[in-house]
Amino acid sequence: MLGVLIGAYAYESSARALPVLVAWTTIILLLLEIMVQARTALVSRIQSLFQIKENDLEPQRVPIRRALVYAVGWPGFLVMLIAVIGILPAVLMYIFLSLKLVAGKTVQRALIVALAVTGLSWLLFEWVMSYQLYRGMLINGLSL
Amino acid sequence: MTFGMQPDAAIVLVGGIMGSVPFGGSISAILLNTPGVAPNAATCFDGYPLARKGKAGMAIGAAATASALGGLIGVGVMLAVIPIAKAIVLLFGPPEFFMLGVLGLSAIAVSTGGKLIRGLISGGFGLILAFVGFDEVGGGLRYTAGIEYLWDGVQLVPVLTGLFAIAEMINLMTVGGRVATGASAASLGNVMAGVKAVFNNVTTLLRSSAIGTFIGAVPGIGGTVASFLSYTVTRQISKDPESFGHGNIQGVIASEAANNAKDGGSLIPTLAFGIPGSAEMAVFLGVLVLHGFEPGPRLLLDHEDVIYGLIMALSLSCVFASVVGLGLSRYLVMVTRTDVHYLAPVVISIALIGAYALRSSFGDVVAAMVFGVIGYFMVRFDYPRITLVIALVLGGIVERSYHQSLMMSGGSHDIFFTRPVADVLLTLIAISLALPMLRLLTRRFRG
Numbered sequence: 116m117l118g119v120l121i122g123a124y125a126y127e128s129s130a131r132a133l134p135v136l137v138a139w140t141t142i143i144l145l146l147l148e149i150m151v152q153a154r155t156a157l158v159s160r161i162q163s164l165f166q167i168k169e170n171d172l173e174p175q176r177v178p179i180r181r182a183l184v185y186a187v188g189w190p191g192f193l194v195m196l197i198a199v200i201g202i203l204p205a206v207l208m209y210i211f212l213s214l215k216l217v218a219g220k221t222v223q224r225a226l227i228v229a230l231a232v233t234g235l236s237w238l239l240f241e242w243v244m245s246y247q248l249y250r251g252m253l254i255n256g257l258s259l
Numbered sequence: 260m261t262f263g264m265q266p267d268a269a270i271v272l273v274g275g276i277m278g279s280v281p282f283g284g285s286i287s288a289i290l291l292n293t294p295g296v297a298p299n300a301a302t303c304f305d306g307y308p309l310a311r312k313g314k315a316g317m318a319i320g321a322a323a324t325a326s327a328l329g330g331l332i333g334v335g336v337m338l339a340v341i342p343i344a345k346a347i348v349l350l351f352g353p354p355e356f357f358m359l360g361v362l363g364l365s366a367i368a369v370s371t372g373g374k375l376i377r378g379l380i381s382g383g384f385g386l387i388l389a390f391v392g393f394d395e396v397g398g399g400l401r402y403t404a405g406i407e408y409l410w411d412g413v414q415l416v417p418v419l420t421g422l423f424a425i426a427e428m429i430n431l432m433t434v435g436g437r438v439a440t441g442a443s444a445a446s447l448g449n450v451m452a453g454v455k456a457v458f459n460n461v462t463t464l465l466r467s468s469a470i471g472t473f474i475g476a477v478p479g480i481g482g483t484v485a486s487f488l489s490y491t492v493t494r495q496i497s498k499d500p501e502s503f504g505h506g507n508i509q510g511v512i513a514s515e516a517a518n519n520a521k522d523g524g525s526l527i528p529t530l531a532f533g534i535p536g537s538a539e540m541a542v543f544l545g546v547l548v549l550h551g552f553e554p555g556p557r558l559l560l561d562h563e564d565v566i567y568g569l570i571m572a573l574s575l576s577c578v579f580a581s582v583v584g585l586g587l588s589r590y591l592v593m594v595t596r597t598d599v600h601y602l603a604p605v606v607i608s609i610a611l612i613g614a615y616a617l618r619s620s621f622g623d624v625v626a627a628m629v630f631g632v633i634g635y636f637m638v639r640f641d642y643p644r645i646t647l648v649i650a651l652v653l654g655g656i657v658e659r660s661y662h663q664s665l666m667m668s669g670g671s672h673d674i675f676f677t678r679p680v681a682d683v684l685l686t687l688i689a690i691s692l693a694l695p696m697l698r699l700l701t702r703r704f705r706g
Binding site: 116119122126127129130132133134137138140141144145147148151181182185186187189190191193194197198202206209210213214217218220228232236240246247248249 | 376379397399401402425432433600607611612621625628631632636639662
């Protein structure tokens with residue numbers, strides 16, 4: 116948010132008016148949130164004023180390393196596959212590997228599900244709608 | 260798709276799609292906490308908690324019924340109001356659009372249910388995302404960091420796909436298990452309970468349909484504001500507001516009725532002025548041009564049969580989509596009982612295909628995945644994602660209207676306080692922000 120604020124001053128006054136306002140407001144709110152987390156007496160009064168409730172969800176005890184693998188590593192692998200070999204082959208490979216390596220399913224079951232999803236996607240997009248899905252860098256070259 | 264069709268068939272196809280998409284989007288909102296389109300995001304609030312409790316059938320039944328009835332009410336109101344529609348629509352200028360946008364943003368403050376500061380922080384980030392790209396007022400580029408993909412701004416579909424579909428699946432993958440944690444009753448009785456709930460909450464249905472029709476009649480605001488406003492109003496006047504966000508069926512009814520009613524409302528400026536009331540209406544006008552019709556105020560006079568064909572298609576498709584949804588609900592609910600190890604990779608793959616299909620851009624795939632990661636950490640650290648989406652949708656409208664208003668007034672901010680409709684909207688904003696605090700003070704006073 117500080118970067119947004121600093122960057123805003125490089126623009127014309129009309130272009131930076133609302134971004135500056137929003138950035139300052141969000142920075143103040145972030146500071147307020149940090150104070151809330153610090154749990155001071157002042158914070159208790161703020162909480163009651165804004166009717167802030169304690170998080171009533173059960174806290175997730177998922178280790179951060181596992182979370183990072185699932186949140187960043189594995190989906191990132193799919194994007195990389197799509198970039199290189201295209202959507203349909205990437206989907207086939209991703210679903211097969213997810214079911215086989217991550218979920219521990221049998222090879223046959225993983226292959227059936229992967230082929231079914233890929234086949235349906237091909238049928239719907241490329242055959243019914245005549246819409247060409249991304250072919251990947253190996254065929255098309257990379258362009259956003 | 261309509262290029263080779265007869266005009267009447269094309270109109271019916273477009274009307275059918277417009278009428279059925281809102282309800283279709285609620286299915287994924289209920290089952291996977293992933294709105295099919297942005298206006299369905301409000302359905303996630305209570306639809307997904309119901310699915311987690313094993314009451315997905317009830318939620319789908321209520322959504323189907325509210326969608327059908329809301330759509331019919333919206334069309335009915337539109338037909339009744341069309342003779343005086345011009346006068347109503349002309350009351351809204353840039354200051355009123357600005358106030359409507361702020362009213363929609365104020366819904367963020369009251370829709371977060373006890374996470375006000377975090378909701379506002381998410382909303383702030385959403386507004387900053389809305390400012391990325393080409394500045395319509397100043398004419399330059401902002402916050403693109405030299406990336407050509409960002410010149411058109413942050414696209415809504417990849418953001419929605421990532422924040423909800425992908426993030427939800429990542430979250431489920433880390434936790435494991437299934438969507439439904441309770442015993443799932445996918446019986447007809449469960450679905451009919453949802454249908455009955457709509458008739459037991461007729462006031463909510465009618466009020467939400469009215470809000471949806473009114474908001475839909477204002478060009479450019481869209482269904483997101485309609486469904487969120489309706490949800491927020493229903494929650495605020497409820498005797499049990501704390502239950503909202505935890506599986507209150509009224510929340511599903513309010514958002515879905517408004518979401519479908521807005522289609523009827525958006526026909527008002529479209530037919531009265533030839534100005535599309537929503538993105539869907541803009542597509543409809545494009546179809547008309549393709550088939551040789553001229554959009555404009557005389558459209559209703561010169562091509563009455565076409566317009567009434569659209570209205571019939573819109574109305575019938577609302578009902579048919581709901582009937583189909585009710586019929587398939589027993590099978591749809593099985594998604595909540597599917598092992599997440601099957602569900603997650605399939606949903607993530609299909610979500611990324613959908614993100615690519617929007618503009619044939621690999622950048623949208625990357626954007627969807629980036630927001631998927633962001634969305635996962637927002638879930639992990641309990642920051643509302645929906646407020647970010649609301650702010651992203653409304654940020655552009657608010658900024659554009661703000662600057663247009665200042666241009667009209669020569670730089671004076673008095674324009675926001677000296678117009679009757681703007682004053683009414685300002686009052687509504689104040690009420691919507693003050694009401695939760697007033698209720699808290701009243702409750703404390705009563706002991």
